[in-house]
Amino acid sequence: MEIKDVKVKILGIVGTPIKNGNCQYQLEEALKQAEATGQATTELVHLRDYKLTFCIGCEKCMRKVHKIQAEVGFDVTPVPIEGYNCSIKDGLDELHQKMIEADAIILMAPVYIASIPGQVKTFIDRCRTFVHDFRLQDKVATAMTIGFFRNAGQDTALELMRTSLSALGLNVVSYGSAAVSTREGLGVPIRETRFAVKEDLAGAVMMDIAVKKLVRIAVRIKAGKLALKEISLGSE
Numbered sequence: 001m002e003i004k005d006v007k008v009k010i011l012g013i014v015g016t017p018i019k020n021g022n023c024q025y026q027l028e029e030a031l032k033q034a035e036a037t038g039q040a041t042t043e044l045v046h047l048r049d050y051k052l053t054f055c056i057g058c059e060k061c062m063r064k065v066h067k068i069q070a071e072v073g074f075d076v077t078p079v080p081i082e083g084y085n086c087s088i089k090d091g092l093d094e095l096h097q098k099m100i101e102a103d104a105i106i107l108m109a110p111v112y113i114a115s116i117p118g119q120v121k122t123f124i125d126r127c128r129t130f131v132h133d134f135r136l137q138d139k140v141a142t143a144m145t146i147g148f149f150r151n152a153g154q155d156t157a158l159e160l161m162r163t164s165l166s167a168l169g170l171n172v173v174s175y176g177s178a179a180v181s182t183r184e185g186l187g188v189p190i191r192e193t194r195f196a197v198k199e200d201l202a203g204a205v206m207m208d209i210a211v212k213k214l215v216r217i218a219v220r221i222k223a224g225k226l227a228l229k230e231i232s233l234g235s236e
């Protein structure tokens, strides 16, 4: 097998209250570019399709992780947890499963007041189990954002997402990408285009770099694991 034959799964998660908006459009484009490498299959999920409620801080996920660690040893990673590990049953189990099955994750969210929308923060908080169980430790991730203005919160939104993805145990492999949904990022909406982000060449270039790096590193991690299996060193 050659490295060009290795294929990875990319999960794109978009968190905005708006269906079919700029963020969704841009993430769809990112996933198309990933597929165009010939080495990725992709899936997009929209957080609006999930009715997520806030983390209630019950600590049940942590207690379960620690109980299993006490049995198998604290140096065993990933912690062998069977399935979903949150006390709230609101459909998030399906999304956690998709994250576990992916090789790479893209988190896309618009800039909301120099930060991210509350829905996205809620989603991140509800992923707390991954901080402690290391089930995402061999996966890569990147963050993407879109704002009205070129420089009005993209950096802080990206930084928040990159740090959060990293805290969840993912390997953040690039700066990410930022784009604008107004002409030249001047804050004037383009009425004649449904997706103003389409016109943002700078945003498209940044996205292209982030996607290619994501696929490249995910493929190399997967190839490394396959090679380890081949020479019988085990897969972890």
Ligand SMILES: Cc1cc2nc3c(=O)[nH]c(=O)nc-3n(C[C@H](O)[C@H](O)[C@H](O)COP(=O)(O)O)c2cc1C
Residues within 6 Å of the ligand: 016, 017, 018, 021, 022, 023, 024, 110, 111, 112, 113, 114, 115, 146, 147, 148, 149, 150, 151, 152, 153, 180, 181
């Ligand atoms: C509550 C709210 C706060 C926003 N705050 C900012 C901001 O701080 N900076 C910015 O550039 N754009 C801001 N925007 C604009 C959005 O980031 C922009 O419209 C983006 O394209 C929305 O993505 P969507 O089309 O996928 O919903 C804000 C929009 C809303 C609704």
